[in-house]
Amino acid sequence: ASLGGMRDPLLCLTLTLTLSLSAAAQDWTTWRGPSHNGLADAGADPPVSFNEEEGLLWKTALPGLGASTPLVIDGRIYLTSAEPIDEVEPDAPPPPVKHRLLVLAYDLDTGEQLWRSAVGEATSHEKLHKTSTLASASLVTDGERLVSFFGSHGVFGLDLAGERLWARDLGDQTTLAEFGEGATPALHGDTVVVPWDHEGASFVAGLAVATGEPRWKVEREVDSSWGSPVVIEDGERSVVIVTGSDATRGYDLKDGAEVWSCAGMSKNPVNSPTVVGDVLFVTNSYKGTVLQAVSLPGAQGELAEGEHLLWTYRRSAAYVPNPIVVDGRLYFLRDSTGVLNCLDARTGEELYYGQRLDGIKRVHASPLAAAGRIYWASREGVVAVVRAGAEFEVLATNQLDDCFEASPVAVGKRLLLRGRQYLYCLGE
Numbered sequence: 001a002s003l004g005g006m007r008d009p010l011l012c013l014t015l016t017l018t019l020s021l022s023a024a025a026q027d028w029t030t031w032r033g034p035s036h037n038g039l040a041d042a043g044a045d046p047p048v049s050f051n052e053e054e055g056l057l058w059k060t061a062l063p064g065l066g067a068s069t070p071l072v073i074d075g076r077i078y079l080t081s082a083e084p085i086d087e088v089e090p091d092a093p094p095p096p097v098k099h100r101l102l103v104l105a106y107d108l109d110t111g112e113q114l115w116r117s118a119v120g121e122a123t124s125h126e127k128l129h130k131t132s133t134l135a136s137a138s139l140v141t142d143g144e145r146l147v148s149f150f151g152s153h154g155v156f157g158l159d160l161a162g163e164r165l166w167a168r169d170l171g172d173q174t175t176l177a178e179f180g181e182g183a184t185p186a187l188h189g190d191t192v193v194v195p196w197d198h199e200g201a202s203f204v205a206g207l208a209v210a211t212g213e214p215r216w217k218v219e220r221e222v223d224s225s226w227g228s229p230v231v232i233e234d235g236e237r238s239v240v241i242v243t244g245s246d247a248t249r250g251y252d253l254k255d256g257a258e259v260w261s262c263a264g265m266s267k268n269p270v271n272s273p274t275v276v277g278d279v280l281f282v283t284n285s286y287k288g289t290v291l292q293a294v295s296l297p298g299a300q301g302e303l304a305e306g307e308h309l310l311w312t313y314r315r316s317a318a319y320v321p322n323p324i325v326v327d328g329r330l331y332f333l334r335d336s337t338g339v340l341n342c343l344d345a346r347t348g349e350e351l352y353y354g355q356r357l358d359g360i361k362r363v364h365a366s367p368l369a370a371a372g373r374i375y376w377a378s379r380e381g382v383v384a385v386v387r388a389g390a391e392f393e394v395l396a397t398n399q400l401d402d403c404f405e406a407s408p409v410a411v412g413k414r415l416l417l418r419g420r421q422y423l424y425c426l427g428e
Helices: none
Strands: 055-060 071-073 077-084 100-108 113-123 143-150 155-159 164-168 187-188 191-196 204-206 214-219 230-232 237-242 246-252 258-265 274-276 279-284 291-293 311-314 325-326 329-333 338-346 350-356 368-370 372-376 383-385 392-399 410-413 414-418 422-426
Touching: 100 143, 100 155, 113 155, 113 164, 143 279, 187 237, 230 274, 258 291, 258 311, 274 325, 325 368, 329 383, 368 410
Parallel strands: none
Antiparallel strands: 055 422, 071 077, 077 100, 100 113, 143 155, 155 164, 187 191, 191 204, 204 214, 230 237, 237 246, 246 258, 274 279, 279 291, 291 311, 325 329, 329 338, 338 350, 368 372, 372 383, 383 392, 410 414, 414 422
16 A cells, blocks of 8 residues: 555654653653653663673562563662462463562662562452463553552552552453453553453543542443553644554543544454554454554544555554564564564555564564664563664574563663563663
């Protein structure tokens, strides 16, 4: 597909994806980074080659199990975990035993644990997928508070010292095939947006970040999905973008009213919206292969192909890991495997297709782009570093002794990787 004579949407800055706080250059304030799309700031330059001996600044054992991506604020790392109170077998799916729901803080320079806060206790009401955890959703922050989302087991607000400020119970989810929960909320201004798509009554809700009090709640006629919402500014309106079975929708952050919808999404998406400039990219490969590019300025009502639905690509698509856009090129994995594709983000034209990343079989972590490179972390402990460009080039294939499901984080010249067992800090 082609945009024809339309203006270049990726260079248009009339609509910008904005943060809910003024982040320092070396802060990582959302699970997808300072721009909410996996792009590190211009000063980030994490290492290219590393292993368990070379380039390892520190490595800290983590309590319990989690897949949440760390946040970094003012030299402190924050993440969540679920620690079994009873003994469980290593690498086994979480059994129906009680867990402590933990929010943890670590020193960025040393890896020392600064505090741990047990915000609650929970026993899973579902069996869960073998890769699922009770702490898969990442924290969100406004720079003064942390909000931890443990799905059916509660939403909790904390200060940056780990003191619990509030708690909110939104009910129990029943997920497709008992796969478990994992969508991360969005925080914009003074509102936390909580997604709740499952096999029961689905909804999206806005809560006050200071108190957890409900502000609005909108019912959604969708089944289980796991995409994390993103908030963008369109003129004077803030719009919450949420993927879901059959369609992607935008809601007014002020009251939850539906602003627009774009049909064509396949069933039960895990992928989250990716916004670069004023273009939205959404994808899924479960019960249907689809990758869409949507122009966002002025979007209203049912979006049709042409002015807003720029192009649709169906040859291959990502499932769990998000795509990433660097310098006008869109990179994504086939399903959740180590097979990389690259398209022209403006037109959907293939630049390369079906390139294999050695040693990588399964990827759940979304990619990081920094200093002209893209980092793909796998469940096998392999981290592939690929040059961002129109031709496929692997710069390094790095092996670590862990399983990575959380997304990589770049802070200055350091790379943070949260595994199932350890938190790594890599650099010079």
